[in-house]
Amino acid sequence: MVSSGLKKIVSPCWKPSLEGDNSRSSDTNGRVDGLLWYKDSGHHVNGEFSMAVVQSNSLLEDQSQIESGSLSCDDSGPYGTFVGVYDGHGGPETSRYINDHLFRHLKKFVSEQHGMSVDVINKAFAATEEGFISLVRKQWHNKPQLASVGSCCLVGIICDGKLYIANLGDSRAVLGRLEKGIREVSAIQLSTEHNxxxxxxxxxxxxxxxxxxxxxxxxxxxxxxxxxxxVSRSIGDAYLKKAEFNREPLLARFRLAEPFSKPILGAEPSILVQKLYPHDQFLIFASDGLWEHLTNQEAVDIVHNYPRNGIARRLIKAALQEAAKKREMRYSDLKKIDRGVRRHFHDDITVIVLFLDPLLINKSYWRGPTLSIRGGVP
Incomplete structure (x- = not known):
């Protein structure tokens, strides 16, 4: 619930068309330009952000969110920022489910345990996994294909001067840290990948x-x-975790020839916790589609060397330019390719850049509007 005195921002529902159409305003949150949705700039509890999503699949399988000002870090009152990037595979159902449930579970366990912790994050991931597997079980006879749908899940949380990174799958979080005396920003990968x-x-x-x-x-x-x-860890993919789904009516191409007694894929996130320092400049959260075409350092250099406004969109453009170059085609021609066919050239790509204001990292109160924004809502 958001109190009546706070403004809640929710990104628009959108159905992309061909890139190249005139960019049109969707509402105060962002804009849609063909297969691209973007929010060029905004403010979160700890600084500024930029966010963009580009579709390649027939149905957008990436989902993402930023929640800020509504996540209480502990009983003393500091508020935090939550970022989630959910890279679906086999369909969009699991990533959408995570988008709707993971943050709610996290807030519930933070409230119960009076603070943020690794245990709270593990419980939120486990509850989300259990909820989706339960949904698969309930709809087994009507929608058996749900058993073959899954999602990577990357989460970043800033609470009371600490950064928490939790990851399942191969999305990635990278920190840009200013090196003393040389004015260069180093790329530090924070997430552990499971590929x-x-x-x-x-x-x-x-x-x-x-x-x-x-x-x-x-x-x-x-x-x-x-x-x-x-990927070796995910939310969903019930057919590789529960033997009860390794049978008809699931399509034969998903069924394993031999039975299994324990889950083949895991659902426990790798979690990192560290303090944030004044020389920590920004964080890049992105689905695997970005990192397929850009290295950590290339992405960090782009963020460091260009204006903050629209930087997530610039990162996506750089990745698409590389994708076009690999196929020996022009970027302008790649943009004309429709969703579905586009998947032969690049994946759905989600990018969220959080800029860190050292004066706000340890802030004990928040007087701004509650921020709740989602990218890639179909």
Missing amino acids: ASIETVREELRSLHPDDSQIVVLKHKVWRVKGIIQ
């Missing part, structure tokens, strides 16, 4: 499933869990 392309992830899977020689398979030059999926 079978990483050797340590493959080793982890093999150690968890010592009797399964096919737990990771190199297929068409890509490492995949059971030859199916690249």
